[in-house]
Amino acid sequence: MIKHLPVIDVQNISKAFAGKTVVNKLSLQVRRGEIYGFLGPNGSGKTTFLRMLCGLLQPDAGSGVCLGHNLLTEVDQIKHRIGYMAQNFSLYEDLSVRENLDFMARIYAIKSRREVVAQTLERMELIPFAGQLAGTLSGGWKQRLALASCLLHEPELLLLDEPTAGVDPAARRDFWEQIYALTTQGISALISTHYMDEAERCHRVAYLAYGDLLTSGTAAEVIKKSGLITWSASGPGIQDLSERLKQQPGIKQVIPFGNTLHVCGTDGERFAESLRPFIADSSYRWEKIETGLEEVFVSLMSKREGGHSDGDS
Amino acid sequence: MATAKIRFSPCRFWAVVRKEFLQMRRDRVTFAMMLGIPVLQMVLFGYAINADPRHLPTAVLSADNGVFSRRIVAAMQNSSYFQLTRNVDSESAANRLIEIGDVQFVLNIPEQFSRRLMRGERPALLLTADATDPAATSHALAAFKTLTESALAGDLKGPLSHLQLTAAPLEVIVHPQFNPEANTRYNIVPGLMGVVLTMTLVIITALAITRERERGTMENLLSTPVRPLEVMFGKIIPYIIVGYLQMGFILLVSHFIFEVPMAGNLALLLAVSLLFIAANLGVGLTFSTLARNQLQAVQMAFFFFLPSILLSGFMFPFRGMPLWAQRIGEVFPLTHYLRIVRGVLLKGNGLTEIAPNLWPIAIFLFVALSIGLKRFRRTLE
Ligand SMILES: Nc1ncnc2c1ncn2[C@@H]1O[C@H](COP(=O)(O)OP(=O)(O)O)[C@@H](O)[C@H]1O
Ligand SMILES: [Mg+2]
Numbered sequence: 069m070i071k072h073l074p075v076i077d078v079q080n081i082s083k084a085f086a087g088k089t090v091v092n093k094l095s096l097q098v099r100r101g102e103i104y105g106f107l108g109p110n111g112s113g114k115t116t117f118l119r120m121l122c123g124l125l126q127p128d129a130g131s132g133v134c135l136g137h138n139l140l141t142e143v144d145q146i147k148h149r150i151g152y153m154a155q156n157f158s159l160y161e162d163l164s165v166r167e168n169l170d171f172m173a174r175i176y177a178i179k180s181r182r183e184v185v186a187q188t189l190e191r192m193e194l195i196p197f198a199g200q201l202a203g204t205l206s207g208g209w210k211q212r213l214a215l216a217s218c219l220l221h222e223p224e225l226l227l228l229d230e231p232t233a234g235v236d237p238a239a240r241r242d243f244w245e246q247i248y249a250l251t252t253q254g255i256s257a258l259i260s261t262h263y264m265d266e267a268e269r270c271h272r273v274a275y276l277a278y279g280d281l282l283t284s285g286t287a288a289e290v291i292k293k294s295g296l297i298t299w300s301a302s303g304p305g306i307q308d309l310s311e312r313l314k315q316q317p318g319i320k321q322v323i324p325f326g327n328t329l330h331v332c333g334t335d336g337e338r339f340a341e342s343l344r345p346f347i348a349d350s351s352y353r354w355e356k357i358e359t360g361l362e363e364v365f366v367s368l369m370s371k372r373e374g375g376h377s378d379g380d381s
Numbered sequence: 382m383a384t385a386k387i388r389f390s391p392c393r394f395w396a397v398v399r400k401e402f403l404q405m406r407r408d409r410v411t412f413a414m415m416l417g418i419p420v421l422q423m424v425l426f427g428y429a430i431n432a433d434p435r436h437l438p439t440a441v442l443s444a445d446n447g448v449f450s451r452r453i454v455a456a457m458q459n460s461s462y463f464q465l466t467r468n469v470d471s472e473s474a475a476n477r478l479i480e481i482g483d484v485q486f487v488l489n490i491p492e493q494f495s496r497r498l499m500r501g502e503r504p505a506l507l508l509t510a511d512a513t514d515p516a517a518t519s520h521a522l523a524a525f526k527t528l529t530e531s532a533l534a535g536d537l538k539g540p541l542s543h544l545q546l547t548a549a550p551l552e553v554i555v556h557p558q559f560n561p562e563a564n565t566r567y568n569i570v571p572g573l574m575g576v577v578l579t580m581t582l583v584i585i586t587a588l589a590i591t592r593e594r595e596r597g598t599m600e601n602l603l604s605t606p607v608r609p610l611e612v613m614f615g616k617i618i619p620y621i622i623v624g625y626l627q628m629g630f631i632l633l634v635s636h637f638i639f640e641v642p643m644a645g646n647l648a649l650l651l652a653v654s655l656l657f658i659a660a661n662l663g664v665g666l667t668f669s670t671l672a673r674n675q676l677q678a679v680q681m682a683f684f685f686f687l688p689s690i691l692l693s694g695f696m697f698p699f700r701g702m703p704l705w706a707q708r709i710g711e712v713f714p715l716t717h718y719l720r721i722v723r724g725v726l727l728k729g730n731g732l733t734e735i736a737p738n739l740w741p742i743a744i745f746l747f748v749a750l751s752i753g754l755k756r757f758r759r760t761l762e
Binding site: 124152154156157160161171176 | 390392393395396399400403404407408596597598599600601602603604605606607
């Protein structure tokens with residue numbers, strides 16, 4: 069295989085359900101060995117897009133190549149080389165962990181099935197649960213089993229749909245370690261998530277809102293592109309402060325983070341102008357901080373909902 | 382990837398078969414249904430059939446006290462089919478007894494019966510039967526005619542022997558009320574095989590794929606290289622085996638408990654049953670591609686089952702139905718299968734005799750499977 073080609077390269081992919089556009093002319097490239105984060109609010113088309121990549125849905129328009137195969141005509145070839153983990157647990161709850169893995173190994177016609185299943189059980193630390201019915205596993209172990217089952221046939225690309233939703237932090241940490249280990253072996257992954265800390269673990273991210281790709285790139289690129297400057301404020305009565313700040317021109321958004329506020333603006337001059345009287349107020353502690361992905365995504369969403377375009381997208 | 386070009390993979394197919402068996406074993410309700418329905422049906426239908434009813438309560442309305450009427454009444458008692466429980470003196474009283482179900486039969490002996498019989502006037506003897514339950518009366522009715530003839534045989538001697546030579550010295554009029562057609566037990570038990578197979582196989586297969594959609598496991602399955610043909614046949618095979626087990630059970634019970642004669646070639650019956658089983662599974666699979674959830678799948682199966690059982694000739698004699706109903710009935714595999722089973726088991730039919738009933742099932746199977754395969758979506762839309 070040609071190493072430098074992107075594993076996913078789609079152009080203007082669209083999908084509508086009953087006339088409602090769910091994915092709107094999406095273009096996206098994922099490079100080999102890359103972890104690509106896929107973010108966006110619920111219902112923005114992440115699942116639909118992932119399903120189109122693995123042949124579960126037929127795109128209405130657009131074209132694309134996945135692992136060197138045409139997305140529209142060579143779905144069968146693609147299926148052999150991807151591992152898809154659906155948003156909801158989609159293995160058999162009435163089969164045991166081992167039976168599920170054995171079934172998947174047979175489906176992929178893996179030659180040394182027994183060894184592969186045994187190795188996978190071991191690698192994913194599933195041995196103690198091997199005989200247990202999958203339906204009786206806890207959320208974290210179900211997710212681990214699902215990941216294990218899509219790794220059996222050594223796919224080159226993982227498509228993981230909210231793999232860590234409803235999973236405890238320790239299990240999430242383990243999960244990400246697994247993913248890193250896999251990418252060092254050259255596997256690429258497209259992962260949809262709601263967690264900002266996970267977005268920051270990705271090499272690159274894309275942000276999708278109701279079918280539209282609002283931004284994409286490395287975290288640093290996305291932040292730079294947004295042009296946001298962020299200050300944090302803490303002190304007594306920040307609720308009240310938040311309300312007053314929102315009235316000011318040049319202040320794009322105020323996001324509460326526990327006991328602090330993250331105040332963002334784009335236009336340096338006007339932003340500084342608006343903040344000056346508040347910073348002068350000694351009852352609050354002000355500090356200029358680095359803009360994070362969360363600030364960017366909130367700003368992208370409000371821009372979209374507000375409907376006014378600032379010309380940078 | 383050379384493997385991607387293989388159209389049908391035995392390995393993937395076998396994976397589905399194995400998985401289906403594992404799930405079947407774990408699913409208690411389905412398992413109970415597969416075992417329970419044949420057992421229940423055999424017990425329910427079989428009980429009415431097996432208890433070849435005797436000593437049926439009978440009322441006598443006699444307007445004649447001659448020797449021949451006494452002979453006939455005595456012969457009825459002796460036959461053990463009839464038990465004379467009442468003597469009534471009016472027709473309305475007799476009818477009342479039948480209506481409320483106190484008696485199964487009323488024997489009506491007309492005035493001057495003995496005298497007219499001796500004169501060779503062939504008097505009529507009326508036996509009215511409550512034939513609501515044909516299994517209860519058919520044997521007794523069949524026995525009655527011969528019974529009257531043999532009862533009189535001893536008396537019609539000497540000067541009266543010329544009466545024996547005439548077709549029959551008296552006319553027996555049997556009047557089965559409420560249910561003019563009477564199915565016999567041999568008709569029902571073989572028929573039960575077709576009914577049980579239809580009932581369980583359509584529902585179970587309709588559920589098998591719908592369940593995968595409903596539980597979300599189809600999403601995982603469709604993201605793998607597995608093909609519709611592998612999934613469909615992989616799901617069908619286990620239930621074909623189940624179908625044969627059910628058949629075997631029914632045949633054994635029919636033979637050893639209900640003593641249904643097995644005149645024909647059993648191997649032939651088992652072989653052609655494959656076609657019928659496959660047709661039912663094809664219907665089930667087609668339903669599963671149409672149904673959105675398991676409840677709908679069951680409802681569809683029921684919509685198929687009901688006309689099958691009503692229009693096939695299992696419940697009501699096929700020839701008794703209006704022509705349009707017969708036409709519809711001809712569509713259902715059960716109709717033809719019933720004829721095949723009865724033909725092979727009771728009449729000893731061979732392949733040539735049953736062939737006219739084979740191809741309609743084959744056509745049905747072909748259509749059902751085509752729709753099923755065409756509709757089996759490889760996508761989630
Ligand atoms: N099979 C379908 N039929 C109709 N509408 C669908 C279907 N799948 C998804 N949708 C709709 O498409 C939109 C996007 O859904 P989804 O792709 O699941 O978003 P996300 O995964 O980002 O939450 C939602 O409004 C959802 O209701
Ligand atoms: Mg989703």
